[in-house]
Amino acid sequence: MTVDKNSRLIEAQTAHDPVWRWIPSLYFGQGIPYVAVMTLSVIMYKNMGMSNADIALYTSWLYLPFVIKPFWSPFVDMLKTKRYWIVTCELVIGALFGLVALTLPLPAFFQTSLLVFWLLAFSAATHDISTDGFYMLALEQHQQAAFVGVRSMFFRISMLTGQGALVYLAGTLKDLTGNVAFGWSVVFAVLAVMFIGLSAYHRWALPRPDSDHAQGDPAHVMATFFQIFSAFIKKKDIVLGIAFMLLYRFGEAQLVKMAPPFLLDSLDKGGLGLTTQAVGVVYGTVGMITLTIGGLLGGALIARSGLKDCLWPMALAINLPHLVYVYLAFIQPQNIYLISAAVGIEQMGYGFGFTAYVLYMIMIADGEHKTAHYAICTGFMALSMMLPGMFSGWLQASLGYAHFFVWICVAAIPTFIVTALIKVDPAFGKKTDETDETD
Structure with a gap:
C-alpha cells in the first residue's frame, strides 16, 4: 500500500x-x-x-x-x-x-x-x-x-x-x-x-x-578536515561541479543586490519610486510567497521526472524571468499590482530553478562524508552569491538600471554553458515506487 x-x-x-x-x-x-x-x-x-x-x-x-x-x-x-x-x-x-x-x-x-x-x-x-x-x-x-x-x-x-x-x-x-x-x-x-x-x-x-x-581531538581535527576536503576534491568531474555551483546563479546573484534599490530609487534615477512599505509588500511578501511556491513546484517535478530531465527547464526558469526587470526598467510602470506580478513571476522562477541547484549539491555530496561535503558545497553556494554581488552595484551605476538588467539577461550564458556540460544520473531525485511502499 x-x-x-x-x-x-x-x-x-x-x-x-x-x-x-x-x-x-x-x-x-x-x-x-x-x-x-x-x-x-x-x-x-x-x-x-x-x-x-x-x-x-x-x-x-x-x-x-x-x-x-x-x-x-x-x-x-x-x-x-x-x-x-x-x-x-x-x-x-x-x-x-x-x-x-x-x-x-x-x-x-x-x-x-x-x-x-x-x-x-x-x-x-x-x-x-x-x-x-x-x-x-x-x-x-x-x-x-x-x-x-x-x-x-x-x-x-x-x-x-x-x-x-x-x-x-x-x-x-x-x-x-x-x-x-x-x-x-x-x-x-x-x-x-x-x-x-x-x-x-x-x-x-x-x-x-x-x-x-564535545567531539574530536584538537590534535586530529584539522587533519581529519583536510582528509575530508581532499576526498571532496578527488570526486569525479569535481572541477565542472564547482563551476556549476559558482555560475548557475551568475545573473541572479547580481540581480538580488540591485532589485530592492531599483524598487526604491526615484523615477528620475531610473527606479520605480516605491515606498519602503511597498517594497516590504511587493518584494518581501509577494516575492517570498511566490519564491516558496516555485520551490514546492520544483521539488514535485523533480520527484516525478528526476533531476536530469528537469535541469534545462529549471536553468531557463531561473534566467528567463529576468526579462520582467528589463520591462520594468524601460517602462517604469506605477501600477503596484503590475509591479507585484512582475516581481512574483521572477521570484517564482528563481524558486523553481533553484531546486535543481540544491539537488545537484546533494548529488555531489553523496557518498562518504556526505554531511561534511554538503557543508563544503554550501560554501561554494555562498561564494557564488558573494563574488558577482560585489561588482553588481558598480556595474549598475555605470550602465543605469535598464541596461544593467539587459546585462543580467546576457549573464545567463555562463549558466547555460555549465548546464550543458555537467553530467547527471537520470534516476537521481526521481521518486520510485519503492519510496512509498511500506511493509
Whole structure:
C-alpha cells in the first residue's frame, strides 16, 4: 500500500510533543539573522542614502562567513555542546542587533554598523552549524525526515517576517517621524529583544540529548578536515561541479543586490519610486510567497521526472524571468499590482530553478562524508552569491538600471554553458515506487 510516510509521522505528533516546542522557534531563529544581514542591510542602507556601488560591494562581503563556515565547523564540534552554541549564539545575536540599533544615529553609521553586521554574519553562520547539527542529534532518523518540511516552513516564515513585516515597520516609522535612522533603530531593537528572549526560551525548551557533547581531538581535527576536503576534491568531474555551483546563479546573484534599490530609487534615477512599505509588500511578501511556491513546484517535478530531465527547464526558469526587470526598467510602470506580478513571476522562477541547484549539491555530496561535503558545497553556494554581488552595484551605476538588467539577461550564458556540460544520473531525485511502499 502506498503511504506518505512523512505526513503520517507528523500527524502522529500532537501539540503536546516536546519536539514542537523547539523546532519551529529554532528554524525561525535561524532565518532572521540571515535575512537581516543579506536583505535588511541593503534596504536600510538605501533608505539612508548610500550609493548602490557601496551597498553591493560591502554587503556582498557579508557572505564570507557563510563561505568559510565549513572551515570552523570542526571547532564547533570540538568545543562545548550544540545546545550551548545555539543558546549562546542567540544571546550574542540579540546583543549585536541592539548594537546595530545604537550605531544608526551616529555620524559614522555606515562603517560602525557594517562592523556589527560582520560580527552578526559570523554569529549567524555559527548558529547555522550548531542548529543543523543539533537537529540531527536530538531527533531519530524518522523524525528528521518527518519534520524537514516543518523546519523549512518556519525558515520561510522568518524570511516573510524579515523582508515583509520588518521592512514595512521601518517604512511606517520613517513616515510617522520623518527620521529614517529612528525607524530602522526600532526595527533592530525589536530584533534584539526577540533574540534575547529566544535565547532564554531555548535554554528551557531545547532537550539535552546524550549524543550532544564535545567531539574530536584538537590534535586530529584539522587533519581529519583536510582528509575530508581532499576526498571532496578527488570526486569525479569535481572541477565542472564547482563551476556549476559558482555560475548557475551568475545573473541572479547580481540581480538580488540591485532589485530592492531599483524598487526604491526615484523615477528620475531610473527606479520605480516605491515606498519602503511597498517594497516590504511587493518584494518581501509577494516575492517570498511566490519564491516558496516555485520551490514546492520544483521539488514535485523533480520527484516525478528526476533531476536530469528537469535541469534545462529549471536553468531557463531561473534566467528567463529576468526579462520582467528589463520591462520594468524601460517602462517604469506605477501600477503596484503590475509591479507585484512582475516581481512574483521572477521570484517564482528563481524558486523553481533553484531546486535543481540544491539537488545537484546533494548529488555531489553523496557518498562518504556526505554531511561534511554538503557543508563544503554550501560554501561554494555562498561564494557564488558573494563574488558577482560585489561588482553588481558598480556595474549598475555605470550602465543605469535598464541596461544593467539587459546585462543580467546576457549573464545567463555562463549558466547555460555549465548546464550543458555537467553530467547527471537520470534516476537521481526521481521518486520510485519503492519510496512509498511500506511493509
